[in-house]
Amino acid sequence: ERAYDSDAAVRQTDSDAALARLSAVRKGYLNDRFISSLVPRAQLQPLRPPLINIGTYVRSGAIDRLVEQWLELSKSEGQLCQIISLGAGSDTRFWRLMEGPWKEQLGAYFELDFPDVTLKKAMTVRNPRNGLSAALGASELDLGGQALHSSRYHLLPCDLRKPPADIFPGLFKDHLSPALPTLLLFECVLVYMSPEASSALIEWFVDFFSPSIQISTPGTLGGMVYEMFGLEDAFGQVMMNNLRARNVSLPGAKPYPSLESLPARFLSRGFTSAKALTLRNIRSSYIGPSELERISRLEMLDEVEELNLVLEHYAITWSVMVSSSAATVSPWN
Numbered sequence: 001e002r003a004y005d006s007d008a009a010v011r012q013t014d015s016d017a018a019l020a021r022l023s024a025v026r027k028g029y030l031n032d033r034f035i036s037s038l039v040p041r042a043q044l045q046p047l048r049p050p051l052i053n054i055g056t057y058v059r060s061g062a063i064d065r066l067v068e069q070w071l072e073l074s075k076s077e078g079q080l081c082q083i084i085s086l087g088a089g090s091d092t093r094f095w096r097l098m099e100g101p102w103k104e105q106l107g108a109y110f111e112l113d114f115p116d117v118t119l120k121k122a123m124t125v126r127n128p129r130n131g132l133s134a135a136l137g138a139s140e141l142d143l144g145g146q147a148l149h150s151s152r153y154h155l156l157p158c159d160l161r162k163p164p165a166d167i168f169p170g171l172f173k174d175h176l177s178p179a180l181p182t183l184l185l186f187e188c189v190l191v192y193m194s195p196e197a198s199s200a201l202i203e204w205f206v207d208f209f210s211p212s213i214q215i216s217t218p219g220t221l222g223g224m225v226y227e228m229f230g231l232e233d234a235f236g237q238v239m240m241n242n243l244r245a246r247n248v249s250l251p252g253a254k255p256y257p258s259l260e261s262l263p264a265r266f267l268s269r270g271f272t273s274a275k276a277l278t279l280r281n282i283r284s285s286y287i288g289p290s291e292l293e294r295i296s297r298l299e300m301l302d303e304v305e306e307l308n309l310v311l312e313h314y315a316i317t318w319s320v321m322v323s324s325s326a327a328t329v330s331p332w333n
C-alpha cells in the first residue's frame with residue numbers, strides 16, 4: 001500500500017507541473033494553446049506565485065531552445081529526428097512542435113508514463129473537442145486504451161523503474177528506429193527513481209543506438225535532463241521536507257550534490273559531451289534584455305533572493321553521443 005501511495009504522489013507531480021504551465025500561460029509568460037485541454041477545469045485553477053511562473057518560464061524556454069537546436073542539426077544532416085519524452089505527463093511539446101517550423105523534421109515522437117497517466121492522456125487527446133487529435137491524423141488505441149499510436153505520435157504506458165530490456169522492446173516495437181538521430185527528454189522525472197533505475201534506462205538507449213552511431217555520421221543520440229540537484233544544503237533540505245510531507249521522495253537527487261556532478265550521468269555512459277547550467281545561470285546569461293524587460297513587467301516579484309535560491313537548485317543538463325569521426329558535431333556547444 002505504501003508503494004501505491006508514493007507512486008500516486010509521484011503521478012500527482014504531473015498535475016503540479018501542468019498547473020504551473022497553465023499559470024505561466026495565463027500570466028503571459030508562455031504561449032501554449034494546448035495546455036488548458038490537459039488540465040481539468042482549467043478556468044477554475046488558481047494562478048501560481050510569480051516565483052513559480054518565472055521558474056516555469058525559464059525552464060520551458062531553455063528546453064524549447066535545446067529541442068529546436070537538436071531538430072536544426074538533424075535537418076542540416078538531412079535526417080528526420082526522433083524524440084522520446086520519458087515521464088511526459090501532460091506535456092504539450094509534441095503539439096507545439098507540430099505548429100512550428102520544425103514539423104517536417106519530426107519523425108516519431110514518443111511519450112512514456114505510468115499507465116494511469118497515459119490512459120487519461122489518451123482519452124483527452126482523442127476527444128475531438130480538445131483540438132489535440134488533428135495533429136495526429138488517424139490514430140488508434142492499444143493496450144486497453146493505455147497506449148495510442150498514430151503515424152508520428154506514440155503514447156506508451158510503463159513503469160520506468162522496471163528493467164528496460166523487459167519492457168522496451170515490446171513497447172517500442174518497430175516504431176523506434178535505431179538509425180535516426182534521437183533525443184531523450186527526461187524533464188523532471190529521474191529524480192523520482194533510484195540511480196540504478198535511471199542508469200539502466202540510459203544504458204538501454206545507448207545499447208540500442210550505438211551500433212548505428214558507429215557507422216553513420218553524425219549518427220547522434222542526445223540526452224536532456226531537467227531536475228533538482230544539490231539538495232544537501234539548508235535550502236535543499238526545506239525543499240525535500242516539503243516534498244516528503246506529500247509522500248514524494250527523491251532517491252535520484254542523492255548522487256548529484258553539485259552542478260559539476262550532473263554531466264557524469266551521461267559522460268560515464270559513453271556520451272561524447274555534456275554540459276549543465278542552473279536555471280539561475282540561464283536566466284541571468286541566456287535570456288535577451290528585451291525579453292527580460294517584457295517578463296519583469298508581467299507581475300511584481302518581491303522575493304528576488306528567494307527566486308535566486310530556487311533557480312540555483314534546478315538545472316538542465318544536455319549531452320550528445322556522436323561517432324568518433326564526427327566528434328566535433330554538437331548542437332549545443
Ligand code: SAM
Pocket residue numbers: 010011012013014017018086087088089090091112113114117158159160161186187188189192193
Ligand atoms: N515531463 C513532464 C513535465 O516536465 O511537465 C511531467 C513531469 S512530472 C513532474 C513527472 C512525471 O513522471 C509524472 O507524469 C509521473 O507520472 C512520471 N513518472 C515518474 N516516475 C515514473 C515511473 N517510474 N514510470 C513512469 N512514469 C513516471
